[in-house]
Amino acid sequence: MQLTLRKMLHNLGALTELSAQISSTQNFEEVTRASLHTLLGTLAIPRGAIARFTARPRQLKVVAAKGLAGTVGERFVVGRDEVERLVSRMRPIEVAEERNGFAHFVRQNGGAFERLRARIFVPMIARGELMGLIFLSDKLTREPYGEEDIEIISAISQHIAIAFYNHRLLLSLKRKADENRRLYREMRHIYRDTVRAFGAAIDLKDAYTSGHSDRVGKYAEAIAREMGLTGQSLEYVGVAAYLHDIGKITVDRAIINNPRPLTDREFGELNKHATTGYEILANIRHPWDEIAYMTKCHHEKVDGTGYPQGLRGDEIPLGSKIVTLADSFDAMMTDRPYRSRLPLDLALGEMRRHTSKQFAPEVVSAFCRLLLKEIQGLTRERVIIPIIGLKFDREAAENQLTSMLAELDGVRPKYRSAAS
Numbered sequence: 497m498q499l500t501l502r503k504m505l506h507n508l509g510a511l512t513e514l515s516a517q518i519s520s521t522q523n524f525e526e527v528t529r530a531s532l533h534t535l536l537g538t539l540a541i542p543r544g545a546i547a548r549f550t551a552r553p554r555q556l557k558v559v560a561a562k563g564l565a566g567t568v569g570e571r572f573v574v575g576r577d578e579v580e581r582l583v584s585r586m587r588p589i590e591v592a593e594e595r596n597g598f599a600h601f602v603r604q605n606g607g608a609f610e611r612l613r614a615r616i617f618v619p620m621i622a623r624g625e626l627m628g629l630i631f632l633s634d635k636l637t638r639e640p641y642g643e644e645d646i647e648i649i650s651a652i653s654q655h656i657a658i659a660f661y662n663h664r665l666l667l668s669l670k671r672k673a674d675e676n677r678r679l680y681r682e683m684r685h686i687y688r689d690t691v692r693a694f695g696a697a698i699d700l701k702d703a704y705t706s707g708h709s710d711r712v713g714k715y716a717e718a719i720a721r722e723m724g725l726t727g728q729s730l731e732y733v734g735v736a737a738y739l740h741d742i743g744k745i746t747v748d749r750a751i752i753n754n755p756r757p758l759t760d761r762e763f764g765e766l767n768k769h770a771t772t773g774y775e776i777l778a779n780i781r782h783p784w785d786e787i788a789y790m791t792k793c794h795h796e797k798v799d800g801t802g803y804p805q806g807l808r809g810d811e812i813p814l815g816s817k818i819v820t821l822a823d824s825f826d827a828m829m830t831d832r833p834y835r836s837r838l839p840l841d842l843a844l845g846e847m848r849r850h851t852s853k854q855f856a857p858e859v860v861s862a863f864c865r866l867l868l869k870e871i872q873g874l875t876r877e878r879v880i881i882p883i884i885g886l887k888f889d890r891e892a893a894e895n896q897l898t899s900m901l902a903e904l905d906g907v908r909p910k911y912r913s914a915a916s
């Protein structure tokens with residue numbers, strides 16, 4: 497009686513140990529090996545192996561073995577009907593028993609059974625599915641397996657089966673997650689390419705500002721990065737910049753390409769492009785809602801004199817303030833029908849003159865920092881200089897930017913910065 501009690505406690509201990517092993521985060525092969533060792537140790541069985549079942553290809557493959565050198569990787573052929581019978585059997589099966597119902601399976605895999613020195617094999621079943629087989633040799637005492645042994649073997653094999661099932665589930669979830677991540681990345685690329693293609697299409701309409709959207713996109717991304725934006729916030733400022741003039745596709749080409757100063761009516765027509773752009777973009781489902789609104793506000797001025805809404809300071813989204821500066825800088829640095837491009841010092845002078853009026857000081861400051869770093873070779877890659885070229889006096893530009901930065905340092909925006 498006492499012996500039985502001790503044995504039960506021992507078995508209970510083994511099961512607890514097994515549960516701990518199975519739920520641990522160790523690598524799965526390790527868990528399988530440890531589970532096999534626990535099972536063999538509990539019943540003093542010198543040799544054993546665990547084979548995992550896969551449906552495609554339909555086979556059993558040894559994944560862990562003890563006392564059976566060179567048997568890991570051994571494969572068993574198994575028929576569809578044999579799989580079904582193993583599932584319904586669930587109990588340990590004597591290899592030598594003629595009428596065990598698996599004579600064909602044993603004969604067909606005779607060599608493998610011999611190499612595993614298998615006396616019994618135990619189907620591992622979880623949720624009605626075959627997970628694998630456990631092969632056990634004779635016990636150390638060579639006594640036959642008793643009723644109690646069979647009970648404990650069945651219990652342990654079910655534990656291992658559940659671990660196999662969970663592991664398979666985990667792998668398939670991981671595969672799905674990887675696949676989703678890949679698809680998401682692909683969609684982002686497609687989205688980005690589409691945005692750039694749109695930008696290029698907008699630019700085609702304007703004979704004088706070829707590549708404008710592309711340059712504004714690049715400037716805006718670089719300024720946003722300099723302002724500390726990262727990840728999605730950075731990306732959506734870039735997208736808004738590439739698309740900022742999309743509303744121009746509805747403006748008469750004659751107005752856009754008019755070399756003379758525009759009349760009030762023409763100005764009115766042209767200025768509609770901010771609102772039209774918003775209407776176009778608001779109908780597209782972007783990854784980020786802010787994009788349509790950012791483009792709408794790219795002609796707002798921080799002093800409230802811009803259009804279409806006359807927003808002031810902080811009412812204007814940060815992304816729009818960045819696009820405004822990038823847009824104006826590119827306009828100054830490219831030839832227009834009514835004037836040639838400005839030299840850099842004059843463009844910077846204009847920027848300084850319109851700070852806190854048209855431009856947000858924190859954006860001007862970021863732009864100056866960025867350009868200064870590019871001139872001094874302190875950035876990983878240059879964005880502004882490759883676009884504007886090197887036809888400027890480097891030292892003069894450095895001095896001008898440094899003095900602008902010193903001046904801006906003392907300028908506290910009258911409104912709270914949207915970046916803060």
Ligand SMILES: [Fe+2]
Nearest residue numbers: 740741794795
């Ligand atoms: Fe515009």
